[in-house]
Amino acid sequence: MQDTTPLAALAAAHGLTVSGARPSPAGYARQLWSRRHFIHEFAKARAKAPYAQARLGQLWQLGTPLLNAVVYYLVFGALLGSGRGVPDYIPFLCTGIFVFGFTQSAVLAGARSLTDNIGLVRALHFPRAGLPLAVTLVQLRQLVLSLAVLAVIVVAGGAPVTARWLLAVPALALQTVFTAGCALAVARAGARTTDFAQLLPFVVRSWMYASGIFYDLSRITARVPHAVALALAANPAQVYVALVRYALIDSVTPGRLPAHVWPLALIWATVAGCAGYAFFWSSEEEYGRG
């Protein structure tokens, strides 16, 4: 190409590389791996920051999801009666809120992860995907904490601890890959158009109401056309929520799981993970510009 000028030849002779060129996808993954401690420390600092000025401090990490669950229980369970016919409605509702909340918060924070840390992006060189990945980690940590609290409550209420609980690990791992892919994709979109971050909360909230978080999806799928029912059941949020509920709640039997739920979980994770990574990577050299 331009490698004909004397200066380009000089640069080539000494093995200099074009500044700001992005590495290959595999090279980018290696860069990310070499900054894993940064991602970890960043996630740790970010997890503590929102509660740093509160009197109760880090207790809010447990208090916030529990209060959320109480509010939703009062509105949907007690007032609207969405829980009729659902056994173990409280763990059913809490699992749904916590599991969906993980994807929800990670996507919302991901969309702002580059614009919120623009100073860091402009000051230091590191693979930018570290930021959306770190906010995903923050929310994963929050989810595990919330589920642990829920488990304590459920066991105290007399529910048995079974080997099925272990299924939550692969389910959450797949959901994390899916969520990280989404966070990467919206991070790029949010960095380009700041209006995007304003719109996203409405999109995510609609997604939540369309998923069976507060109600048992079978109540709706029985009444709608077959194609709509299929689409509702294939919704990734629905898939991951159903899997974690199946793993943690004794009264959710295999028969109440949607069809092909594990393959669907795997497909969603693969598609979102790869597409989000590629989408974010292809714009790597442009973050922080302007």
Add this chain to the structure above:
Amino acid sequence: MAEQSAGEAAAQPQQAGSKAGPVAGPTPRRETERETGPETRPEQGAGPRPATPPGVPTVVVDGLHVVYRIYGAGAGHGSATAALRRMLLRQGTPSVHLVHAVRGVSFTAYRGEAIGIIGSNGSGKSTLLKAIAGLLPPDRGRVYTDGQPSLLGVNAALMNDLTGAVNVILGGLAMGMSQEEVHERYQGIVDFSGINDKDDFISLPMRTYSSGMAARLRFSIAAAKNHDVLMIDEALATGDRDFQRRSEERIRELRKEAGTVFLVSHNNNSIRDTCDRVLWLEKGELLMDGPTDTVIKAYEAHTGGS
């Protein structure tokens, strides 16, 4: 001006020692072949490099043009009705304003050099550094670098809601230090910045810092690592005299550790004290490239600053 010449005189012996070959006047708007010595002066473009190269090049800037595209610079931007009308009429963004900030700059920087960049406000100094750092795409031309250059600017805020201590750790890790390295150097960074001289400021959020303190901490973090190429954009202007002296010392150390340092400053003294080569940019063009004294004298004559 009296103290200026005193500083110059004090800095002289050290610079003369680090410089090879006679001072070969300014070479305007050409790639520089400084340090090549008189016997390898022919500069016929693509000719083969001499058997013993003048040094290892770390940054090669080849015919660089940078153009900013500013959208919606015209009137009416930001008003809701104007935005709505644009959307309804399917007009694109009404006006794209082009600013040609860097126009065909070429030079080669070698290992161990400290290069000052001078010029009036808006002459393209910061843009040039950003392009070298790979933060701005070149419109034409290329920038080649050895490793990843680090740009340290006054505007580069770290994370204001986090404490200085967390910023030190995160900054170190983001630059690619290992965890052990960061913990090893942590105290050195804090001591160097002098943040804790007055109070235990390092455990307070960075938003409580004065602008000078924040700039000092940023410089200390960036300077803790041995960069292949370190670019400093006006970072020393904010620190107090004592800190400026320490940071100038550190810049000299960084050069010894076989890096290349670029320094943008409006303070000709700090350029004289730290740099042995100066690029003078004006209106995006490289007006002069040569030894510090020659270029600064010409610059001062031009601006009438002497």
